[in-house]
Amino acid sequence: MKNVTINDVAHEANVSKSTVSHYLNGHFTKMGPETRDRIARAVSKLDYSPNHIAKSLKNKRTMTIGVIVANILHNFSTRVIRSIEDFAHGHGYHVIVCNTDNSSDKEADYIRMLMAKQVDGLVVIPTAKNEALFTELAEKDYPVVFIDRYIEGVPIQSHMLDNRMSVKMAFNHLYEKGHREIGFLTEPVEAIVARQERYDAYLEFCGSYGTHPIPIQVEKEEMVPELEQSAAQGSLPACLIVANDLALFELLKVAKQRDVRIPGELSIISIDDIEFADFFNPGITVIAQPAVEIGTAAVSALFEMMNGRKNATGIERFQPYLIERESVKQYEGQ
């Protein structure tokens, strides 16, 4: 099944392909009305549709961007991707989605492949270890923006939650409810900035509020056994700030298994809203982050760069907001 090309159309309409090209690009002033008609007929007769690859080769624009995330299964990533795809589609662009699983090798691989494919820009939730590669991109003025994380020393703009503020709001909410025994549950902080920032903020506020820090930092897989044990020995703090939705899942599993009452025995406030938090029993009080706004702002900035505005390099912070539900106990006597 041979594909019909601009040549076929030209032949069918008895004109040169340059004229057809003009027609296709809307330069109607450059041809007589009857040739225009003839071309129109030829196009629809042959059911011609331009080869975008050839176009891209010539124009050096593929109308495609790449989105690289750790894992599309994460709630935050899904929402971000959706908002990016919406924006891109609104501008005639397509989106290639990639999962790194937090492997920087896979990340580097994807980046190189996407560049080879000449995508017009990249939005990425970066792993921590490709500073050199990213710096190189930035120096080449290749359009890239970060989301959710940034890399120290790499001049690429990032759009992320005000993590410190999110912890501050959580902490403050708990404190106002009379809590003084405030723990913090997180996956290992490692080199993931978002986690680091939240953890640091927690420590900071323990200091400024004068409470004793009770950090629980444990691998996701070991979270359930670890928490089980604490629950069994009754050493769980009276209340917990949970660093993200994945940690929340694990905590809730344990709470159910060990039958710890929320908020009776354990108060919970979690960072990042999750759909079921609303109708869970009890409803989970949450510090939500505006994923759609973040995603949209990021692509939006990317498109500015792709259209030649100079690369911004700062960090754009987005404000979290408290959604109060029922998972935090109010101390009456306080």
Add this chain to the structure above:
Amino acid sequence: MKNVTINDVAHEANVSKSTVSHYLNGHFTKMGPETRDRIARAVSKLDYSPNHIAKSLKNKRTMTIGVIVANILHNFSTRVIRSIEDFAHGHGYHVIVCNTDNSSDKEADYIRMLMAKQVDGLVVIPTAKNEALFTELAEKDYPVVFIDRYIEGVPIQSHMLDNRMSVKMAFNHLYEKGHREIGFLTEPVEAIVARQERYDAYLEFCGSYGTHPIPIQVEKEEMVPELEQSAAQGSLPACLIVANDLALFELLKVAKQRDVRIPGELSIISIDDIEFADFFNPGITVIAQPAVEIGTAAVSALFEMMNGRKNATGIERFQPYLIERESVKQYEGQ
């Protein structure tokens, strides 16, 4: 910043570009070892990387496939996309993700654009209204597979859940627990085959088990008010088969608001597993579907087609499985 091309490399290495091309494609037998070295040095010195677009134009393969779903935010779609991306990545392919929001216009748009971009294949969860377009694709032997739905009369292979079986399992489970008042909650069936199949199966089993059908078919947005009202007048059935996770969300919201006890007053079994079902209170009994398997089988079939095997056209069914938790009440006296 001019991009370095195969010509630059050829020049740098003092060979012709054909030799470089051979080198790049691993045809090392076709050159002397020292020219090979020279080219290697030139490549790394210039930091050359082949332009994939030019390659695609020549080879007529973009190493890219398109995935079209209704909404990436749906749990099922997310999991399917993840499995597809994994498979594709394993074969050196990239994935363009598109959301139709169930609009067939948007769908047609995406399909045309993706074909213009010469993607090598398409996996789609089709809306109901583009029979003509899809039929055309099939006739052109363009590699396409469906997931989750199919279109009557369109010769494109689909990979989907055995919907009838899923309802049968749900119905049977309920019946065995002693239930005789079994309702069915669904979004409007309309032209969505998956919904239709589940609904039809429900009716069928009402017949064969001899129970009175209590279908509740209502738009997602109106589900809450509708259910609220039923709850208020106490006209909710004793037990409900819920057609999918979205409907389950709405139901759970109402249950919480009106304080209807599950499974005390209302037993629930839902089709399609969802993460929180496990640690929800009570745990939601569920008929799960193997999203990853379905996605993987679909891409796998797609790749067969892309590699020239003839288009299969049947419907591939996948078996659901019961995950029993606590949302179904056991009638003792039965």
Add this chain to the structure above:
DNA sequence: TTGTATGCGTTATCAT
């Protein structure tokens, strides 16, 4: 073993 020439399907420059 290496090079020349041509084509992939466009756009764009420059004639006519």
Add this chain to the structure above:
DNA sequence: ATGATAACGCATACAA
């Protein structure tokens, strides 16, 4: 108003 021709960056058939 229309057409011939040269790129774009690569692969390949054919020569040398």
